[in-house]
Amino acid sequence: MKTTKLVFAALIAVLLVACNTNDKQTVGFYLTDAPANKDILAVNVDVQAIKYSISSEEGEDAWIDLPMSPVVINLLDFSNGKDTLLSNIELETGVKIHQVRLILGDNNTVMLSDSSILPIQTPSAQQSGLKLNVQSNSEVTSGYKVVIDFDASRSIVLKGNGEYLLKPVIRAYITANSSRIYGNLLPADVATRVFTTDINGDTIATVSDTLQNNLFVLHGLYSGTYDIMVENLTTGETGVLKEDVSVTGGVNINLGELVIPLME
Numbered sequence: 001m002k003t004t005k006l007v008f009a010a011l012i013a014v015l016l017v018a019c020n021t022n023d024k025q026t027v028g029f030y031l032t033d034a035p036a037n038k039d040i041l042a043v044n045v046d047v048q049a050i051k052y053s054i055s056s057e058e059g060e061d062a063w064i065d066l067p068m069s070p071v072v073i074n075l076l077d078f079s080n081g082k083d084t085l086l087s088n089i090e091l092e093t094g095v096k097i098h099q100v101r102l103i104l105g106d107n108n109t110v111m112l113s114d115s116s117i118l119p120i121q122t123p124s125a126q127q128s129g130l131k132l133n134v135q136s137n138s139e140v141t142s143g144y145k146v147v148i149d150f151d152a153s154r155s156i157v158l159k160g161n162g163e164y165l166l167k168p169v170i171r172a173y174i175t176a177n178s179s180r181i182y183g184n185l186l187p188a189d190v191a192t193r194v195f196t197t198d199i200n201g202d203t204i205a206t207v208s209d210t211l212q213n214n215l216f217v218l219h220g221l222y223s224g225t226y227d228i229m230v231e232n233l234t235t236g237e238t239g240v241l242k243e244d245v246s247v248t249g250g251v252n253i254n255l256g257e258l259v260i261p262l263m264e
Contacts, residue, residue, distance in 0.1 A: 023092060023093055024090045024091070024092065024093065025090065025091055025092070025093045025094075025095075025140070025142055025143045025144070026088055026089070026090055026143040027088065027089050027090070027091055027097065027143060027144060027145075027146060028085055028087075028088050028143075028144075028145045028146070029050065029052075029066060029068075029085070029086045029087050029088075029089075029100075029145075029146050029148070030083040030084060030085055030086060030145055030146070030147050030148065031047075031073060031075075031078060031083060031084050031086055031147075031148050031150065032078050032079070032081075032082065032083040032084075032147055032148070032149050032150070032219070033075035033076060033078050033079045033149070033150045033151070033152050034079065034149065034150070034151040034152060034153055034154075034204070034205040034206050034207075039112060039113050040076075040110055040111070040112060040113070040152075040156065041076070041111040041112065041113060041115070042074045042076055042109075042110065042111035043074065043075040043076055043110055043111075043120075043152045043155075043156060044072050044073070044074050044075075044107075044108060044109045044110070044111075045072065045073055045075055045104065045108055045150070045166075046070070046072050046104055046105035046106065046107040046108050047070065047071055047072070047073060047086075047102065047103075047104065047105075048070045048103045048104060048105040049065065049066070049068070049070065049103040050065075050066040050068060050086065050087075050100060050101065050102055050103065050148075051063040051064060051065055051066065051100065051101040051103070051129065052064055052066055052089075052097050052099065052100050052101070052146075053097070053098050053099040053100075053101075054091065054095050054096065054097060054098055063101060066086070066087050066089065067087055067089065068086055068087040070105065071086075072107055075150050075152045076152065079152075079206060079207065080206050080207070080208075080209050080212075080215065080216065080217045081180065081182070081206075081217035081219055083147060086148075093141065093142070094139065094140060094141060095140075096134070096136060096139075096140050096174065097134045097146050097174065098133070098134060099131060099132060099133055099134060100131075100132050100134060100146065100148065100172050101129035101130065101131050101132070102129065102130045102132065102148065102168075102170065103129045103130075104122055104130070104166075104168075106122065108120040108122055108166055110156060110164050118163070118164055119164075120156065120164045120165065120166045121163060121164065121165045121166065122165075122166045123165075123166075123167075130168055130170060132148070132170055132171065132172040133172070134146060134172045134173060134174060135171065135172065135173040135174070135200060135220075135222075136173065136174040136176065136177075137177055137178075137222045137223070137249060138174075138176050138177035138249065140174065140176050144174050144175060144176045145174070145175040145176075146172060146173075146174055146175075147172065147173055147174075147175060147219075147220060148170060148172050149170060149171045149172065149173070149204075149219075149220060150168065150169075150170050151169040151170065151171075151203070151205060153193070153205060153207075154169040154203075155167060155168045155169045155170075171200075171202050171204075171220070173220045175220070176250075177222065177249040177250045178219070178220050178221060178222055178249060178250070179219075179221045179222070179223075179247050179248070179249060179250060179251055179252050179253065180217055180218065180219045180221065180252045180253070181196070181217075181218045181221060181226065181228065181245060181247065181252075181253045181255065182215065182216060182217040182218070182252070182253070182254060182255065183215075183216060183254060183255030183256055183257065183258050184208075184213045184214050184215055184216075184256070184257050184258070185208045185214040185216060185230075185257075185258055185259075185260050186214070186257055186258065186259045186260065187214075187260070188210065188213055188214045189210050189214070190208075190210070190214070190260060191207055191208055191209075191210050191214070191233060192207070192208045192214075192216075192230050192231065192232065192233065192260055193205060193206070193207050193208075193230065193231035193233055194206055194207070194208060194216040194218065194228065194229070194230055194231075194241065195218075195228075195229050195230075195231065196218055196221075196226045196227060196228050196229060197226075197227075198220070198221060198222065198224070198226075199222055199224045204218050204219070204220060204221065205218075206218060207233070221247050222247070222249050223247055223248050223249040224246075224247055225244050225245065225246050225247070226244075226245045226247060227240065227242070227243050227244065227245070228240075228241045228242040228243075228245055228255070229241060230260060230261065239260075239261035240261065241258055241260070241261065242255055242258060
């Protein structure tokens with residue numbers, strides 16, 4: 001009888017542990033980038049800390065430190081669909097990240113096409129934290145990714161005196177129920193900026209990768225219809241690559257090979 005009771009108690013303990021485990025979900029925080037122009041080889045950003053909020057309430061009590069060490073990241077290493085993991089946390093199942101706050105340090109630099117490295121000025125106000133709303137069009141029922149999408153092409157500003165200023169253009173979104181539009185451009189040796197505007201009015205952009213058959217990837221798109229545009233990196237002229245691309249959240253769209261429209 002004692003043995004039966006011990007076995008029964010052990011089974012109860014296992015079930016309790018399993019239930020507690022099922023009540024948790026892993027949330028990963030990732031950084032990605034929309035590339036800068038062809039004259040910039042690297043954009044090194046000094047990420048000192050990240051805070052997150054799981055409610056719409058503002059104030060000190062609403063912000064929680066993400067467990068991570070300060071790190072300098074070359075944004076251009078993580079473009080065209082690539083990303084890098086910053087940290088993982090565990091939350092109760094169904095809980096969504098509402099906002100993130102990105103805190104930058106002073107060690108921000110840019111490498112130019114001649115391999116020279118210059119500091120990027122960062123306004124002191126930005127070091128107290130850049131607050132971002134986390135976009136999401138779905139409920140979460142399991143682990144998910146929070147992506148911090150840094151648009152280097154619009155974030156690095158060349159001033160009249162030849163110095164560079166960091167004016168971050170960033171969006172954040174939960175990957176659950178989001179989609180990608182991707183394809184390859186012809187000619188395959190002409191790097192081109194590809195961009196669209198999402199349902200929130202944010203510009204989502206990338207530069208095609210001539211080392212991967214001129215691949216382009218636009219990510220973090222929710223259900224809707226998108227016009228895919230291109231920009232000539234030399235002249236700055238723009239044209240329409242593909243109109244009325246219909247996206248259903250969670251389904252990726254392969255546009256195949258597309259010819260870059262003439263932009264004289």
